[in-house]
Amino acid sequence: MSTLANILIDGVAYGMVLFVIAVGLSVTLGLMRFVNLSHGAFAMVGGYCAALLTREAQWSFWGAVPVAILATALLGAVLEVLVLRHLYRRKELDQVLFTIGLSFLLIAGTNALVGPQVQLIPLPPVLAGSVDLGFRTLPAQRLLVIGAGLAVAAAAAWTVTRTRFGVWLRAAVDHAGTASALGIPIRTVQCVSFAAGAALAGFGGILGAELMPLEPYYALKYLVLVLVVVAVGGMGSIAGSLAAAVLLGVIETASKYLASDWGNLFFFLAMAALLAWRPNGLLKR
């Protein structure tokens, strides 16, 4: 019983981290049709910034996290403006190759600047402890991760469906030419969406630092997991990504608890089965 509860809590927390990283990719991939494989590298950059700011510069956790997220967003925005926007109209393969190359470069750069060892983000005392919920005690960090994941899901869904920006984004996606003719600032919309996706990836990298250790190869190691979440959830679907992330997170955690010597087998079997069942995404028919 307690194993089951542990699996559920850790699995949901893991799924939330995957979701926070994946949702940005889902938006760029599904809405902007841009295959961005450097997304994992953005998560890594966010995590590294937070780790370095708290450890080396002795910033407080609450100060370092927003700055790290902003730094990641800035990196995303600069890359988008300088290079990536020229690739929007190119073939998927070109986009894949360019962004993989970018990831390689970021990995090599991270290693050269910081070194190959695993980076830890020291948690403030509030998060390092545990919280008594009445019926059981949980690590505060897990609760924060789950809460943050739900908040991101709600905020992203609200932005896309209810705000002016969301209307612009959907219009730009449906028909860029017409949207532009109607006076929607397409370039700004694309740039801001991309930067927001990068910022969320950075946030996910920070949140998940305990579950997915930060090291230079992070960018590639977890990229496949994130891509799987996006594919199973359906590109561009926020609710689908959330469902897929939590489901796959629980499956992955359960297989680690119960059948660790099988490696990633069950994760990928589940993915293949889900994709075969719903090729366009869990919540789409």
Add this chain to the structure above:
Amino acid sequence: MNTMTLLRARLEKAGDASAPRCAPPWRAPLATFAIGLAACTLLPEHAGLLTRVFIMAMFVLSLDLAVGVAGLATLGHAALFGVGAYAAGIFALKVMPDPLVGLAIGVAAGALLAFASGAFLLRYQGFTFLMLTVAVAQIVLSLAQKARDWTGGDDGLSGFSVSPLLGRFAFDLEGRVAALYALAVLVVAFYMLRRLVDSPFGLAVRGIHENRARMAALGTPVYARLLVLYTVAGAVAGAAGALSAQTTAVVGLDSLSFALSAEALVMLILGGAGRLAGALVGATVFTLLHHTAASINPYHWLSVVGILLMLVVLVPPAKVWPWLRSRLGAKA
């Protein structure tokens, strides 16, 4: 008037580029054989590296069949390579050490996996297909990791030896026989694939790459054609894996890894996809670069590949070669 002449000039130019190939199918494989043979004679001390080049060329050739000719973007091609390698290794260990029979076993294993996985994968297209190929490769990798008794798990499969080729040429320590053996298999595979790609079957597959719906409307059985092509690609990848197992006498889990699939794709794009010869050029350039850069520092190597990849996209080789040719032609 001016635009008319311009248009005509452009049309004539396009006509030149898309004119039917008149070169006989044996010319390019023969040239490959001559170049490979020359490399083996001139650089006998690098026989191991040359063997690696030939094996990777064969693997990329197989990938070109799937990606370049049929348009099946895959990131799981290493599964076919690794299965061929493990099959050949296990066969040499448990049944008999003859290299040619082992090669046939590798081919069969690669083809079988490609047929079985292709029957499932080819129902899907685009991004879903890409992700499913990753899933299949990872499932095969997990199974190989789990089946320690057969594959040696993380330690890799070793301890098998290969008997002399055709009963006469023993695999020596210098690796000359291995290099020539790999070269011979590569040339034969290249010739056969060249014939296949230029055959009516190959043309039908190219048509499917360009427009699936139209080919289906013309009466081409799209799924069956692609399945056959994918199985052939699997057979060639399995042969490359078997060669790798036989010439190095060890098979590791890295022969099934995602990194190998991604690297092969890079090699293919580097040389130019869809023309077979490009696969050979890309594999050669990439493997030699890897050898030089990685001997300095693995992270250094990673940044070299990264920059190379970004350059290939920003300055595509498909545009550079004609430009270079026209510049050089203009000079001469």
